[in-house]
Amino acid sequence: MVSSHRLLDLLGVELPIIQAPMAGATSPQMVIAVSNAGGLGSLPSSLYSEAELRAALDTVRAGTSRPINVNFLSHETPPEDAARQAAWRQALAPYYAEAGLDPDQPIAAGRAPFDEAFAGVVEDYRPEVVSFHFGLPAPALVERVKRTGAKVLSSATTVAEARWLEARGVDAVIAMGLDAGGHRGNFLTDDLSAQVGTFSLVPRIVDAVSVPVIAAGGIADRRGVEAAFALGAQAAQVGTAYLRTPEADISAVYRQALASAEEATAVTNLFTGRPARGIVNRLMAELGPLSDLAPAYPTAGAAVAPLRKAAEAAGRGDFSPLWAGQAFRLAQPMSAAELTRRLAGVD
């Protein structure tokens, strides 16, 4: 068993449990509860404007004086591609017709990458930890974050990505296995066959880098945390299990899917354009979870959004991204504070 002291000292937390940032699901209250319980709460920024992020951070800072993590995406926004968007809307047209929606209604959706404005928020609020997904932003932006004293984390899905991150100065690497829910953190390769299960990935990355390693993917109860330690990780990042807490800000449809026994997950690009694991629903089953039709991240989501809204209003998750890891059925309903303590084995 590896000692987690080095990482705990680095992050300034008591317990080796990081609540995964989950845009569209993590509430400020979840972050507060996890950090107050001794873990590291993580606030996702990607669905916030700068003003919204500042407001959320005001709430979080008012609720806890413990260290927090703010998570940012580091993708590049793709150029507009009207032809691909048209083809995508064409593929979805039968669903629009079925739902009685105007297929030509204006659509808009996006996920905001880390930029100058977000760097200003980090400088103002000085979160103790900043994590990135999809690699790292430009070096000058990373440098602005580091100058605030924040520790920097990012996810690796391969050994090559872990080495790349270490070479660019991250303080710890999140080893994100194929079991994980939500968006894969892959950034050096689009080849999904290169994606490796958590069990195989963690010890490989532990051997490959000298910074501490955080395991992510398939960890939903105490057994998973102990296994992550056995594989050489110094902490566990847990996402899906927090979706069953009352602090998760998710739809009733999503909550129901997470509690249902027989559903399976798959990696899909239909909801955003980038591979992410979720519970298989109607859109994934009918189009196939991975489709060349889905436009580049994050633009694929725009045309799906009206379908999602209409279906959720009718109590169906047919078009909703039901992000979940492969171990989602291990998760039990409980508060975020209790979950944090149980994962850490102190409850």
Next chain:
Amino acid sequence: MVSSHRLLDLLGVELPIIQAPMAGATSPQMVIAVSNAGGLGSLPSSLYSEAELRAALDTVRAGTSRPINVNFLSHETPPEDAARQAAWRQALAPYYAEAGLDPDQPIAAGRAPFDEAFAGVVEDYRPEVVSFHFGLPAPALVERVKRTGAKVLSSATTVAEARWLEARGVDAVIAMGLDAGGHRGNFLTDDLSAQVGTFSLVPRIVDAVSVPVIAAGGIADRRGVEAAFALGAQAAQVGTAYLRTPEADISAVYRQALASAEEATAVTNLFTGRPARGIVNRLMAELGPLSDLAPAYPTAGAAVAPLRKAAEAAGRGDFSPLWAGQAFRLAQPMSAAELTRRLAGVD
């Protein structure tokens, strides 16, 4: 941590390490070495005739008085499908031309499922353990095995498969995660998106069945064994790491691929018709690892065999099934006895 006493008592072995049966790689000497070291050596039958299996068992029984496992396949041999075979040979024709091989040469290959003749071998040699892959054979055949006193194991790749096996009387379930090398044990579903990483699968199956669970997939060193125990398994089945022992009967090309740093694995059906994980080579890269062109298991291998033979003679693994799990780069060269002890933490 779970105690493995129950499973060790059941199998009659000292150490909670099962060497995976690997047809085409496991030698009788490997089985002897593992069983003599205190683990459970496993002899694969599928590439043997009845007479060859008897000869191998004579060798194994002469080399060890400890418990051994004999592994059998329980697939059904598909009807001949001349049209699919012709299409498959057509797809491979450019490679035949490149290698200067006659594309119309007669071909033959197969893997033998468990049958009356093999049941007779079990009755004569009375291996202490019999494991099956791809589910279980007909109940009357399973009953013949059980009447010899052999403990029966089989692999599950989903919770549903684990429950199915338990309901049919297996003594323990091997929870085989997506990380594993070689043929997936899936038998209730062909949907590869239903396949789950070892990290996520093991605790789910531990919770779902009351028989002991053996973890398989991605376990190549002591850390993996400890993690498997943390997840609730009572033993670990390890395959790929044994390929780096001198007891592995594999080609120089295969041995070299296992030792090389940067190669990735993928699940492919090109070599047999059934999904199996191996190191990505030329055939997998050029046709895509999963192809609708590959005829049903085990018949796809016949047309590839001449290409493999010619390439291996030239020192290339372009057409060889280089079965390996996702953690294959963790494996180090050592003897099978030393590997068994190290995995068990007694060395």
